Amino acid sequence: MKAERSHYVCEECGEASVQWLGRCPACGSFGTMREERKETPRSESSGTRAEPLLLSSVEEEGPRIVTGIGELDRVLGGGVVPASLVLLGGEPGIGKSTLLLQAAAALTGRGARVMLVSGEESAAQIGTRARRTGALDPGLYLLCETDLGAVLEAARQLAPQVMIIDSIQTMRSPELDSSPGGVNQLRECVSRMQSLAKEIDAAVFLVGHVTKEGMLAGPRTVEHMVDCVLYFEGERFDSLRILRAVKNRFGSVSELGIFEMTGQGLREVEDPSHLFADSREEAVSGTATVVIMEGRRPLLVEVQALVVPSHLPTPKRVSTGMDHRRLAIDVAVLERKARIRLSDRDVYVGICGGLKVSEPALDLGVCMAIASSRLDRTISPEMVFLGEVSLTGEVRPVSRVGERAREASRLGYKSLMLSDKSKPQAKHPGLELVQVRDVGRALERLGMA
Ligand code: TYD
Ligand code: MG
Numbered sequence: 001m002k003a004e005r006s007h008y009v010c011e012e013c014g015e016a017s018v019q020w021l022g023r024c025p026a027c028g029s030f031g032t033m034r035e036e037r038k039e040t041p042r043s044e045s046s047g048t049r050a051e052p053l054l055l056s057s058v059e060e061e062g063p064r065i066v067t068g069i070g071e072l073d074r075v076l077g078g079g080v081v082p083a084s085l086v087l088l089g090g091e092p093g094i095g096k097s098t099l100l101l102q103a104a105a106a107l108t109g110r111g112a113r114v115m116l117v118s119g120e121e122s123a124a125q126i127g128t129r130a131r132r133t134g135a136l137d138p139g140l141y142l143l144c145e146t147d148l149g150a151v152l153e154a155a156r157q158l159a160p161q162v163m164i165i166d167s168i169q170t171m172r173s174p175e176l177d178s179s180p181g182g183v184n185q186l187r188e189c190v191s192r193m194q195s196l197a198k199e200i201d202a203a204v205f206l207v208g209h210v211t212k213e214g215m216l217a218g219p220r221t222v223e224h225m226v227d228c229v230l231y232f233e234g235e236r237f238d239s240l241r242i243l244r245a246v247k248n249r250f251g252s253v254s255e256l257g258i259f260e261m262t263g264q265g266l267r268e269v270e271d272p273s274h275l276f277a278d279s280r281e282e283a284v285s286g287t288a289t290v291v292i293m294e295g296r297r298p299l300l301v302e303v304q305a306l307v308v309p310s311h312l313p314t315p316k317r318v319s320t321g322m323d324h325r326r327l328a329i330d331v332a333v334l335e336r337k338a339r340i341r342l343s344d345r346d347v348y349v350g351i352c353g354g355l356k357v358s359e360p361a362l363d364l365g366v367c368m369a370i371a372s373s374r375l376d377r378t379i380s381p382e383m384v385f386l387g388e389v390s391l392t393g394e395v396r397p398v399s400r401v402g403e404r405a406r407e408a409s410r411l412g413y414k415s416l417m418l419s420d421k422s423k424p425q426a427k428h429p430g431l432e433l434v435q436v437r438d439v440g441r442a443l444e445r446l447g448m449a
Helices: 070-076 096-109 123-133 148-158 183-200 218-225 272-276 324-337 360-375 401-410 439-445
Strands: 008-010 033-035 085-090 114-118 141-144 162-166 203-209 228-233 240-248 256-262 265-268 287-294 297-309 317-320 345-351 383-385 415-419 432-436
Touching: 008 183, 070 228, 070 240, 070 256, 085 096, 085 183, 085 218, 096 114, 096 123, 096 162, 096 203, 096 265, 114 148, 123 141, 123 265, 141 148, 148 183, 162 183, 183 203, 183 218, 272 297, 287 360, 287 401, 297 360, 297 401, 317 324, 324 345, 324 360, 324 439, 345 360, 360 383, 360 415, 360 439, 401 415, 432 439
Parallel strands: 085 203, 085 228, 114 141, 114 162, 162 203, 287 383, 317 345, 383 415, 415 432
Antiparallel strands: 008 033, 228 240, 240 256, 256 265, 287 297, 297 345
16 A cells, blocks of 8 residues: 555645655645654564454344434435444535434434534524524534544533534544644544444444545545445535435445425425426427436436537537546447537537436437437427447447336326337336337437438
8 A cells, every 4th residue: 555655644635655745746735744653563462362253143233223314314224323433525515514413303303312513613503503494302412512532521421322523624632733624633533433433332423524626625534434424415506415325334325315405404305306307398409308226216317418519629528417438438429320420519418406327327318318409309308218328329228127117107208218128027107118229210219310
């Protein structure tokens, strides 16, 4: 590993270097490289004995603590696990404090002892928010403190089952000289919380602010130390919020929690399908609807494409919410296999509602949206697309067609275009299946070839 040989570590991003540098080569911050002494063990044996045990003799994990906020429980894998650490990351202002305050109140309401530690806001501010969101449970404990030692002491006294630290960047251990929020302080804070969680058998939520660029801010450097990493995302000016797990020792990482930020705090969105696809009566060129799977949940999303004449020697291919390499492939396939001329056009493609989709099932919809914009021909808003497009232009089957088709039918879509090799098991009322072999034939069926 790189860090083994090096002696200087950036407090911002954790980049290691063998020599001191005024500016961190990774994140560009100035004056953040600090020396880190490597301790060399004196001898092989530490004097303590360790006993291996038989795996079969280990008991199962204790019961989970259900928060009562369904979308949060779903992402956690069915509630929080005692003696574990959950990191909740997200941009400032996205709603992390609100989510955890609501969770704290819901947990307290279900009889759990919960301690909320805030290093960012005053008790009065939190009280106001609690009243506003209806999260003012009389049994909820609050501590406004930034001193790590004091927080640990209070936690030992109260022995809460769930503890929330908002945020880890504000906590400081006076034993370390470095500034709060720096990598050393973060690591210290997380490792002390780790021991505490085990000691008092509490589930600990740690809030960590992450900047737009994502990578640089501190919390990334402690992801490996926690059991579960959740990210809370959304467009700042849009009310939709998405909670996703990027790491979970106790559950799946493919589940999504969807919330809406309202005047009274976060509201769970249990039936989110309609949110990402504008239900419009009239067709608009450059749009196509796709059914994606987010975890076990089918979601209808709208793909929007804009194709305009380019004045650049290398035309632009810009994507938001999908992989740009896949976009480049889809464009190349359209050009070569379906004779849609794009080499002199800029192509912009976006996924509606701020979602990030990495499923190949998106391909067919992307290709159709691009062709629709390029030819200025509309696609019926009652049609949905499903299919991976291969380099040969072939439309390939995708997984879980049945569930996706059922969702499209439930929401009133009239036809589904998919691969001719897909074998949907059941019929779905009112949903006509249009099976195509390749992109060229897909365009033919839409009257675009
Ligand atoms: P907050 O939870 O403080 O964000 P974070 O902890 O991630 O920094 O949420 C802040 C934003 O949420 C703020 O811009 C106001 C908005 N908000 C509402 O719209 N409704 C509400 O009921 C609350 C409490 C906040
Ligand atoms: Mg906050």
